[in-house]
Amino acid sequence: MAANNSSWHIGDVSGRLQSAGYGGGAKVWGTENFAVGDMSLDEIMVIWSDASHMIPAVNPAYCNVGAGIASAGNGRFYYVLQAAYTSSKACGEYTSSGGTSGGTSGGTTSSYGIIVPVEVATPDADGKLFHVVKTGQSLWSIAIAYSVTIKDIETWNNISRDTKLQIGQKLFIPGKDTVGYSTPTPVGMIQKSTPDADGKIIHSVAAYNTLTTIADAYGVSIETILSLNGLQPDWPLQIGQTLLIDPGHVTPSPTPRPLTAVEKLTPAADGKYYHSVQSGEYLQWIADLYQV
Numbered sequence: 001m002a003a004n005n006s007s008w009h010i011g012d013v014s015g016r017l018q019s020a021g022y023g024g025g026a027k028v029w030g031t032e033n034f035a036v037g038d039m040s041l042d043e044i045m046v047i048w049s050d051a052s053h054m055i056p057a058v059n060p061a062y063c064n065v066g067a068g069i070a071s072a073g074n075g076r077f078y079y080v081l082q083a084a085y086t087s088s089k090a091c092g093e094y095t096s097s098g099g100t101s102g103g104t105s106g107g108t109t110s111s112y113g114i115i116v117p118v119e120v121a122t123p124d125a126d127g128k129l130f131h132v133v134k135t136g137q138s139l140w141s142i143a144i145a146y147s148v149t150i151k152d153i154e155t156w157n158n159i160s161r162d163t164k165l166q167i168g169q170k171l172f173i174p175g176k177d178t179v180g181y182s183t184p185t186p187v188g189m190i191q192k193s194t195p196d197a198d199g200k201i202i203h204s205v206a207a208y209n210t211l212t213t214i215a216d217a218y219g220v221s222i223e224t225i226l227s228l229n230g231l232q233p234d235w236p237l238q239i240g241q242t243l244l245i246d247p248g249h250v251t252p253s254p255t256p257r258p259l260t261a262v263e264k265l266t267p268a269a270d271g272k273y274y275h276s277v278q279s280g281e282y283l284q285w286i287a288d289l290y291q292v
Helices: 013-019 041-047 139-146 150-157 211-218 222-229 283-290
Strands: 028-036 064-071 077-086 130-132 170-172 201-204 242-246
Touching: 013 028, 013 077, 041 139, 139 150, 150 170, 201 211, 211 222, 211 242, 222 242
Parallel strands: none
Antiparallel strands: 028 077, 064 077, 130 170, 201 242
16 A cells, blocks of 8 residues: 555455465455555544444454554555454454464564453443453553553553553543542643632642643643743743742732922921922922922
8 A cells, every 4th residue: 555655445355365366275364454644643543443443352253353453655654453353263363374373384473362352341330441451452442442542551651562461450431420530640640739819820840741731731821820820931940940820819909109399398387288489480380299
């Protein structure tokens, strides 16, 4: 597909797999997903989240799955996933001209394996939702099944997609209705401060917090934070530094009214106000000054 810069599937997927030796001459049923571009697994997951593209993840019959990435001449990447099965043998018993499941033949290592579709777990008594990893399951298929992102699973389980999942591994699945779940704050996540009695909000900078993530968490602009705290954009934040996010319900002090000319005078001993005439002053100017 990449060699031809194809924008659609090439012919019959089942026929192509069979001609490549899959199924040992038996009838083959196959399905194929592909995406083109430079994208993350989360982005591919969204593209392949409809019913047709979900077949390899939810239909247990398609227990032989292969995936690969190829680069086209124009620099675009092709992400291809094929899933297939044949009615002649059970999952794990398929053979092809490339080798036998779990072994080698003619120096070629087979990549065939068993894929177990993800069955969505139910919350426990505390409302926590955990998934137990089974053979052949991946972060992608687990995230698809629970309608979350791979990043969600990574964050809440403190794991990386570069770390291979283990059979039997227990993964917490976050959700908006999760009750009573407590976990160490994921790296970079903003723990929002609550307003005080006057509505004032002060945030304490934690490791990996940035002006951007802090502003996004509180729904304010970076410029607002800089202005309220007298900061410059290129000044690095310090762990433990406190930032004023919202001054709260502050009533601005009224602007003082300028004193009138009479108010600036000091009364004499008799309680009257006197003006000392300066050079160049005249009666009308003095009257206008004191508005009399």
